[in-house]
Every structure is written in C-alpha cells, then in structure tokens.
C-alpha cells in the first residue's frame with residue numbers, strides 16, 4: 220500500500236484505492252487452513268468475476284467459493300555489490316527500509332521520498348532462512364494442505380532473484396534458497412507410503428517452453444483445464460523425488476541447461492524465466508483408516524469408493540531480470556532476448572494492473588508467461604511475490620518500477636481452492652490388485668475343489684471295494700456254514716442209518732478178510748462198527764496198561780534206589796538181598812507179561828490200521844470217512860503209546 224511521503228506529501232500516481240486503506244497487511248504466515256477455521260481474510264476488494272481474473276478459472280470456485288487470499292508481497296533489498304560500493308561511494312542508497320513498520324522509503328531527492336508499505340520488508344541483512352520463513356513457508360504449508368501455491372521473484376536484473384530462490388547452499392548451508400528449503404519441508408512432512416512428490420523443471424525462453432531436465436524437449440505446450448482453470452504442462456518430464464540429494468542433483472542439472480549470459484549488469488544474468496513445479500499428492504488418512512476398519516457386507520461396497528487425495532502444486536518462478544535496453548547495451552541476439560524478456564514481463568505487469576484495477580479484461584493471452592501464471596494471479600493459488608531491489612541510486616527508476624509492480628500485485632486477490640479429489644487411478648490400481656487376488660483365490664479354490672473331488676472318488680472306490688470284499692467274505696462264510704450244516708446233517712443221517720440197521724437186527728458179521736488181508740466190501744459196515752468198539756476197548760486197556768507200567772516203573776525206580784542203598788550198606792544182610800532179588804524177578808516177570816500183552820496189542824493195532832487204510836481206499840460215504848479218520852487218529856495214538864512202552 221502506498222503511503223503518504225514523510226514530507227507530508229501526496230499519494231503517487233493517484234491510483235490509491237480506498238479498499239487498501241482498510242486492508243491491513245496480513246502476516247504471510249497465515250495459511251488457508253487457519254483462514255478456514257477463523258474468520259475469512261478480509262478481501263481487498265470485491266471478488267472478481269471469471270472474465271476479470273488473470274486466471275479465468277472460476278469454474279472450480281463456482282462449486283466451492285474457496286478462501287479469499289490476497290497476493291502477498293515482500294520486498295528484499297540486496298546489499299551493495301563490490302562495484303556499487305566503489306561506484307556509488309559518495310551517494311546514499313536510493314531506498315531506506317523500515318522493516319519493523321514494513322515500510323520502504325524511495326528517495327526522490329535528498330529531502331523528499333515516497334513511502335510504500337509491503338507485507339514484509341527484508342533488509343540487506345535478512346538471512347536466507349528468514350526470507351524463506353516469511354515469503355515461502357506459508358505457501359509450502361498450503362501446498363501440503365492441498366492448495367496450489369506460487370512463489371515468484373520479480374526485479375531488475377542482478378538484484379538477487381536467483382540468489383533468493385535458487386541458491387543450493389552446498390558450501391554454506393545458511394545460503395540455501397527457497398527452492399531447497401521448500402523441498403526440505405515437503406519431504407519432512409509427507410509419508411512415502413501414501414504420498415508422492417513429482418517435480419518438473421522448465422524454462423520459458425523467447426516464448427518457448429523447454430524442459431530443463433530433457434533439453435531436446437523444447438516445445439512444451441500449456442494446457443488449461445476448462446473446468447477448473449488449472450494450468451498444466453503435460454509434456455514436461457516428471458521426476459519423483461524421494462530425498463533431498465536427488466532434488467539437489469535435479470536443480471544442478473536444470474541450472475546447467477538454463478540460458479544465462481554475462482551482461483553489463485550481472486555477470487551471470489538469467490536470460491530465461493525458470494519454472495519449478497512440485498506436485499505433492501497426499502492421501503487423506505482419516506478416511507482411509509475408516510475404510511480399513513470396515514468389515515462385513517459393506518466392506519465390498521466401500522472397497523469401491525476411491526481414496527480421497529489432496530493434490531497441491533507448488534510453482535516457483537525465477538523471472539528473468541527486467542532491464543533497460545539502453546542501459547544494458549545489448550545488441551544482436553542479446554537484444555532480442557532482452558526484448559522478449561521485457562515483453563513477457565510487461566505482459567505480466569499489464570495483467571496485474573488489470574487485476575488490481577478490477578478491469579473487465581485481463582490480457583492473459585498476450586504471452587506464455589501470463590498464461591502460465593494464470594492461476595497464480597486472480598486464480599485459486601496462494602501466491603507470494605518477492606520483489607528484489609538494489610540500493611544503487613543509478614537504478615532508481617528500475618527500483619521504482621519494481622516497487623510499483625509489487626504494489627499493484629498486492630491488490631490482486633485470489634480465491635484459494637482446496638484441491639481435493641477422489642483418486643480413481645489409485646482405486647483402479649487397487650481394484651486391479653484385488654481382482655488379481657480374487658482370480659488367484661478362485662484358481663486356488665478350484666484346484667482345492669478338484670483335489671477334494673478326486674479324494675472323495677478314491678475314498679468311495681476304496682469303500683466300494685471293501686464292501687465287495689466283506690460281502691464276498693460273508694457269502695463264503697455263509698456257504699461254509701451251510702456246507703458244514705449239510706455235512707453234519709449227512710453225518711447224522713448216516714449215524715441214524717447205522718442205528719436203524721443195528722435196530723433192525725443186522726448182525727455183526729465178523730470181518731472177513733480177502734486173501735491179501737483186506738476186508739471184503741460186503742462186511743465193511745459191520746467191521747467198521749466193531750472196529751470202533753474195539754478201539755474204544757483197546758484204548759481203555761491201553762490206558763490201564765499205561766498206568767500199570769507207570770506204577771511199575773516208579774516201583775522199579777524205587778527198588779533201584781533201595782538196591783543202591785542196600786549195596787551201599789552191605790551190612791543189611793543176605794535175606795534182604797534175596798528178598799530184593801525175588802522182588803526183582805517178580806518185577807521182571809511182570810514186565811515180561813506186560814510186554815507180551817503189549818505185543819498182542821501191537822498186533823491188534825496193526826490189524827486195525829490195516830482195516831482203516833482199507834476203508835480209506837474204498838469210496839465210502841462221508842460219515843464212513845469220518846469214522847475211519849477217528850480210527851486213524853486212534854491208530855496214531857496207539858502207535859505213540861507203543862513206542863513209549865517199548
């Protein structure tokens with residue numbers, strides 16, 4: 220805001236606007252977020268209509284009025300450089316700063332000066348850190364909150380624009396400029412898990428936009444979103460930044476490609492406008508956490524809701540220096556460069572004038588620079604401008620012009636608009652991942668299903684085989700059981716038949732033997748019956764004989780022991796010996812007798828065996844066979860007894 224001169228003078232240019240009188244300079248530290256919470260920042264004038272704004276981008280504002288935010292302007296004075304210290308040694312600076320009052324006095328002559336008020340007044344002693352905090356930090360914070368922001372340096376060539384914005388501060392970290400410090404704050408605030416930072420670095424030279432990160436790409440066009448009015452450069456390279464080191468490297472690469480020249484006024488004068496664009500995309504975490512805690516039927520529905528993201532864009536513009544052609548002494552190509560620079564800067568000045576004066580027409584299309592900055596002046600971005608001036612009285616005219624540019628820019632009001640949107644791309648990516656997972660899960664389930672079917676079929680097959688086997692076994696058992704029953708029935712019938720035959724007076728016919736000793740077939744039945752009975756009797760006799768023999772043996776043993784005892788004691792007398800001898804003879808006789816009986820039994824047994832064998836060879840009914848089998852078993856029993864006795 221222009222103020223009355225210290226000499227009680229008048230307002231300059233007669234363009235003082237009453238609205239500015241009440242527009243107390245605002246702290247550059249206020250940000251849109253706090254403005255939203257507290258009372259809206261008072262506007263410096265009525266909100267411009269769409270046709271009147273440098274950024275005709277009111278499409279977005281129609282939906283959401285946004286937050287008023289005047290362009291903030293700080294003035295920075297460069298200290299005298301060596302050449303000025305010598306050349307202007309006898310002259311006072313053309314400006315006098317009153318930082319505590321945020322005022323600047325521009326000397327007209329030794330006794331008169333004009334006073335101007337800015338949002339911040341930064342003396343030649345202001346540190347880079349302080350400059351960053353008052354000029355840039357609030358804008359960077361807005362960008363992190365999802366607003367667009369612009370930080371721009373404007374001033375005569377050689378007054379410190381690049382020093383303010385672009386110093387890397389590699390040797391001296393205190394000298395780091397706004398670009399480096401802004402990125403430090405951004406990287407410190409975001410989370411790489413959910414957020415991203417993408418950077419483009421370009422230069423506008425002689426009305427062409429060139430990619431400083433890919434110099435052959437030198438015809439990049441400006442695209443405006445018809446709905447939101449947002450300006451973008453889709454042809455520019457976008458580099459993802461994940462750490463400060465890579466950002467410094469990117470700035471170094473870009474700076475190396477920037478057009479610069481050694482002019483009369485600056486040995487390293489930038490001959491192009493440099494534009495750094497930092498796209499910050501952040502997810503709105505609260506909403507995501509709500510989504511992630513959801514479960515049940517709604518979770519699928521909510522899965523389809525895209526995540527909410529905020530996309531802030533920070534644009535840092537290091538303008539080429541304005542210069543008086545006559546003073547710069549440029550010729551040839553340099554002259555053309557200077558003219559082009561001045562043309563674009565004057566187009567910017569005209570637009571800002573139009574905006575400041577609430578003019579119906581803002582000549583945005585006059586240059587690419589104004590098209591690029593459409594959103595920064597009168598648009599939806601939060602804009603901070605630092606105007607740089609030198610102290611030399613020789614350049615008082617240029618300094619005055621810069622101050623006037625800053626003063627007019629202070630009148631431009633933007634409507635800050637939160638760039639919050641649904642991230643359909645990320646939803647699509649998420650759904651793709653989900654789809655892949657579902658396909659994999661489906662395939663897994665399909666395979667598990669097929670495996671299960673195979674397992675069940677094998678199991679069923681095994682069960683069927685087992686049932687068949689059990690059935691066959693049961694059948695066989697039944698068959699055997701019936702066969703056994705049948706055999707028993709036959710046997711019973713046979714027995715019954717024998718009994719009946721006996722009952723009906725069938726006399727026992729002695730076994731008649733053939734010449735060769737075998738039984739005659741006609742007498743087979745009767746001989747079998749008698750054989751059975753005889754065997755039974757023989758069995759009894761044998762048992763008896765065996766008991767006798769056992770007792771005899773025991774007795775013999777006892778006598779043997781007695782004899783041995785007798786022998787040991789010869790004194791027992793002859794009578795006893797004789798007696799014992801007699802007893803022994805008795806026993807021997809007894810034994811002989813038993814052996815005779817055994818021999819008879821043996822003969823009888825042989826006879827029976829013969830008969831049994833004979834019966835075996837004949838085709839007798841089953842009952843006969845069983846009978847013979849029984850005889851055979853008796854025969855073996857007899858054989859055993861006989862062998863034992865012998």
Ligand SMILES: Nc1ncnc2c1ncn2[C@@H]1O[C@H](COP(=O)(O)OP(=O)(O)OP(=O)(O)O)[C@@H](O)[C@H]1O
Nearest residue numbers: 297298376377378379380381382485488489539540
């Ligand atoms: N605040 C400052 N303190 C110390 N030196 C400074 C300051 N500002 C600028 N300088 C010095 O002044 C010279 C010119 O600065 P710089 O190149 O930043 O100017 P510029 O405005 O970008 O010029 P141009 O428009 O020609 O590119 C440089 O040598 C720089 O180091």
